[in-house]
Amino acid sequence: KNQVEQSPQSLIILEGKNCTLQCNYTVSPFSNLRWYKQDTGRGPVSLTIMTFSENTKSNGRYTATLDADTKQSSLHITASQLSDSASYICVVRAKGAGNMLTFGGGTRLMVKP
Amino acid sequence: DGGITQSPKYLFRKEGQNVTLSCEQNLNHDAMYWYRQDPGQGLRLIYYSQIVNDFQKGDIAEGYSVSREKKESFPLTVTSAQKNPTAFYLCACRGGKGNQPQHFGDGTRLSIL
Numbered sequence: 380k381n382q383v384e385q386s387p388q389s390l391i392i393l394e395g396k397n398c399t400l401q402c403n404y405t406v407s408p409f410s411n412l413r414w415y416k417q418d419t420g421r422g423p424v425s426l427t428i429m430t431f432s433e434n435t436k437s438n439g440r441y442t443a444t445l446d447a448d449t450k451q452s453s454l455h456i457t458a459s460q461l462s463d464s465a466s467y468i469c470v471v472r473a474k475g476a477g478n479m480l481t482f483g484g485g486t487r488l489m490v491k492p
Numbered sequence: 493d494g495g496i497t498q499s500p501k502y503l504f505r506k507e508g509q510n511v512t513l514s515c516e517q518n519l520n521h522d523a524m525y526w527y528r529q530d531p532g533q534g535l536r537l538i539y540y541s542q543i544v545n546d547f548q549k550g551d552i553a554e555g556y557s558v559s560r561e562k563k564e565s566f567p568l569t570v571t572s573a574q575k576n577p578t579a580f581y582l583c584a585c586r587g588g589k590g591n592q593p594q595h596f597g598d599g600t601r602l603s604i605l
Contacts, residue, residue: 383534411591422498422582422596430591468534480594482527482534 381406383471383483391489396459400486402452402469410472414443414454417466417485426454426467459490495519498583498597504605505570505577513568513581513600521587524566525594528552529580538581541566570602578604 383404392398404412411430415423427438429445429452436443440463442455456463469483496517505511515524523542527535537550541560555574560566566585570577580601584594 388532413593420599420601422496422584422598424596425593428591428593479537482536484532484534 381471381473381481383469383481385467385469385483385486387486388484389487389489391491392459394459394461394490394492397455397457398459398488400454400456400467400469400488402454402483404450404452404469404471404481404483406450406471406473406481408474409447409450410474412445412452413470413472414441414452415468415470417468419465423468456488461490461492464488464490496583496585496595496597498581498600500600501598503600503602505602506605508572510569510571511602513570513583513602515566515568515583515597516564517566517585517595518564519585519587519595520563521585521595522563523586524560525584525586526550526556526558526566526568527582527584529582529599535582538568577602 386401413428414426416426417423426441427436427443440457445452466485466487468485471481499514525540526538529535536552538556539558541547544563547558547560557569580599582599583597586594
């Protein structure tokens, strides 16, 4: 069964600090992995996508990594800001079968001043 | 501005009542999706449509129905057969091929009176 597990479930950090969110998946065959940011009461917004051949990709203060061998991804947030407070969702797309997505349960990040 | 709009933002359902959630997009995307989001869980697919006048059941279709009479619109009806309808409902659309992301609306929160 395709699964995506995220850790931690929730995280509190001080403004200006860095943090790393983890995502482990068992989706096969793998097509790509995407990180979404979801503000409270809003829909998810795509931050970055990782394909099989990519190890690292940055989007401003967000840096995603992918290890396709161990089926792990991480999202590193540098110099956190209050606006980073949100849920971060890891989503993996499988090849074929209608390109369906498997969603992780998310990590809820709170950045405090 | 191009986008995807869900309405209403909040909805209340009485026992035995059917309610319909609206989803409209002006991105000219062929594919549209409905998800259910419960606290601490990953998004679960209810129904999806790859093209007008065609739709498929997702993982948790029981108690729900959809229609796709127009490309822009993909309404979801939560029927009285859905015994636990309280959740946050997200609609998404996707266009093109390859690694295009799903674009999400800002959701409808459904509660039971």
